[in-house]
Amino acid sequence: MIRIPRPRVLLLDLDNTLVDREAAFEAWAAALVPPDLMPGIVAVDAGGYGPKLLLYRAVARASGLSVAAARESFLTDFARYVRSRPDADALLAAFGGPKVIVTNGLRRLQRAKLVCAGLVGRVDHVCISDEVGAEKPDPAIFHAALACAGCGPEDALMIGDHPVNDIAGALGVGIPAVFVRSRWFADPVGVPAVALLTEIAWA
Ligand SMILES: [Mg+2]
Incomplete structure (x- = not known):
């Protein structure tokens, strides 16, 4: 104390x-990205302080979504976790x-x-x-x-x-x-x- x-x-x-936020981010990303690519996504996010465009690109590459769809998912779905x-x-x-x-x-x-x-x-x-x-x-x-x-x-x-x-x-x-x-x-x-x-x- x-x-x-x-x-x-x-x-x-x-x-x-x-x-x-840490747990929420990992839950959101895990719904889109294969487990073996998760550590890389978490590293790019850097606790929320990584550049967002790099995050959207990394999630897009790992998930098969477009960059725009990855961004929209982050802005819409992430908060739910x-x-x-x-x-x-x-x-x-x-x-x-x-x-x-x-x-x-x-x-x-x-x-x-x-x-x-x-x-x-x-x-x-x-x-x-x-x-x-x-x-x-x-x-x-x-x-x-x-x-x-x-x-x-x-x-x-x-x-x-x-x-x-x-x-x-x-x-x-x-x-x-x-x-x-x-x-x-x-x-x-x-x-x-x-x-x-x-x-x-x-x-
Ligand atoms: Mg903070």
Whole structure:
């Protein structure tokens, strides 16, 4: 457990923080791609941070779909596999204050993920880069999230799995942060890190 001063407002990343994007991606891809080609597809996806055109081309080659059909499947079908993480369910239930999701991505895809993960109605606001017009780590999306919650940076806490987009981005505007470990990134130096959101104890 790590003890973190209880913030007034929680800012939460979506992919690989509140939802298990890793499992959802593998389930989506496994429905299209033979098992022996899966490791290559997962590597091209790189936890969601690989270039999307390369991903669509790789899925097309491995599945026999056209590149356009692979893209459409990603944008339409992938979200159906997205589920909230049990530790995220526990954190959301236990934290009584305002909760704001701050996520990079396309409006269509991120909104569908929120619905499929059952997160709509369990948070107070959602800031999607596509809607805000700024992507993490741009300070503008963090300021938009703080404005939604009506608080200053020192009253919030950002929780996310990307060392730059989530952690450096939040710290850059004065928001304390907690890093969520995944297989894709090393722990950022000097930042509290957890594998599960339930490891956070409010001080
Ligand atoms: Mg993430």
